[in-house]
Amino acid sequence: MTDAAADSPATPPPSPWERERPARAHAAPARTPLSRHRVVEAAFTVLDRQGLDGLSMRQVAAELDVTVSALYAHVSSKDDLLELMYTRLFDGFEIPAADPDRWQEQLLDFARASRRRLLSHRDMARISMGHVPFTAELLPHVEGLLAIFRTAGLPDRIAAEAGDLISTYIDGFVLEEGMWQDRAAQQGSASSPSRPDWREMAGEMQNYFASLPEADFPHLRALSGLMVTDSSDERFDIGLQIILRGLASYLPDRTDSTAPDDTGPRN
Incomplete structure (x- = not known):
């Protein structure tokens, strides 16, 4: 070893912050x-x-x-x-205690809430139509609905069928809405997918009905200005009014059997 080499300072080991450290292992998140x-x-x-x-x-x-x-x-x-x-869908859904003085309002609330729940997920009306609500979880809802009918005074035969009638109406209406939702999505429509704006097609359809030969289609022509004029909410409520007035006609005392005039849109 030369004197120069002997006098040269030894190369220091790398400092801790210069060492090549292994990458820190990341623990996989718990599933x-x-x-x-x-x-x-x-x-x-x-x-x-x-x-x-x-x-x-x-x-x-x-x-x-x-x-x-x-x-x-x-x-x-x-x-x-x-x-x-x-x-x-029925989590948190409760039917109120039957009130004979408010049975029609209670049924309106039930139907509107049921429609909202079906609209909350795509194709739920199709699923609903394929399943009967007679499970342990849903039987209390069926019981509550029947209580409204019977407490109102409807004959047992009518009460037994009324729940299925209203449920079928709700399912069918929402099924139609779902079909329009899919069509709107395919065509890139600006309408709300879950609630098609019927006014978008109203003018075209009304003009078509009005143009039909009067001799062959007198009623379609006469009603052309009233066809397809309402929103989905309004159409739904009008249909409910028809059903409720029909049910009310079976009450023994029909002095106050007219369905409530509450057909405004419901969100």
Whole structure:
């Protein structure tokens, strides 16, 4: 070793902040345990995005990033899942105690609330039409609805059919709205998807009806100015008025059997 080398200072080791440190390992976030609630929520997400025809157990599993077999620890089949989704719509929904002096208002409130719930998710009317509400969770709602009919004084035969009549009307009306929603989405319409603006087509349809040969279509021509003039909310309430007035005609005492004139839109 030369004297120069001996006199040279030793190279210091690298300082701590100069060392090449291994990347800090990031702990994987803990997975939220799979549950029936999460499966149903994922199913609603898929339903809103793809519709009932696109809803499958495989799609729900993909939404949750799990295998399809993992779902079967919480739901037994797609039909079971659809029933759970239908039941979920009624969470927090209560029918008030029957009041014979307000039975028609109570039915209006019930029908409007039911429509809002069906409109809250795509294709729920189709799911509703395929499931009867006679599960343990939904029987109290059926009982409450029948109580309104019977407390009002409707004959038992009419009361037994009235609930199904109103439910079928609600399902059918919302099903139609869903069809217009899909059509509006396909055509890029500016209308609210869940509540099509019937006025967009009113002028065209009214002009068409008015142009029909009077000899063949006298009634369509006469009513052309009144056809397709109302919003979905107004049309829904007018239909309810027709049903309620029909039910009221079966009351033993018809001195106050006219349905309440409360047909304003409901949000």
